[in-house]
Amino acid sequence: MSEAEESESQQLARNLNELLQEIRVAQAGVQILFGFLLSITFMERYVAASGYVKAIHLTTVLFATAAVLLLTGPAAWHRVLFRQGRREYIIRVADKLAIAGLACLAVAVSGTLLLIFEMVIGGLVPVVLGGAALVAFGVVWFAMPLQQRSRGPAPERIDSE
DSSP states (O other): OOGGGSOHHHHHHHHHHHHHHHHHHHHHHHHHHHHHHHHHTTSHHHHTOOHHHHHHHHHHHHHHHHHHHHHHHHHHHHHHTTTSSOHHHHHHHHHHHHHHHHHHHHHHHHHHHHHHHHHHTOSSHHHHHHHHHHHHHIIIIIIHHHHHHHTOOOOOOSSOO
């Protein structure tokens, strides 16, 4: 069945399923990252770490926490509002939560890179690498898709993507 032949209800169900699948991919990564960030506090080197390193760590933990909150939010919304006839609303909110969650995940991953390199080598290199990672996430995850989006919808195709 092509998208043009779907009923509105079928399209909403498909859109929600696709969105939840995409979020599952990001959730796995953020959960592993969160666990790693929590484990750092139990390392002997952490006790002797500078205030700068601890500030990077805590900031990164906050962004990872926000990513968990925002990326798991759509599943909670879906479950709480299940069979309430609010699928379209759930999709609109879930889309915003997922995008915000990905932005927080990008900051958390970049912060983790900064943290690791700061603890291993220090100096300017960690700041450059962390900043470069953040820019790369911004370009690949946001700027490039937004550029395509600004071009408007693609012409309809007979074959599926």
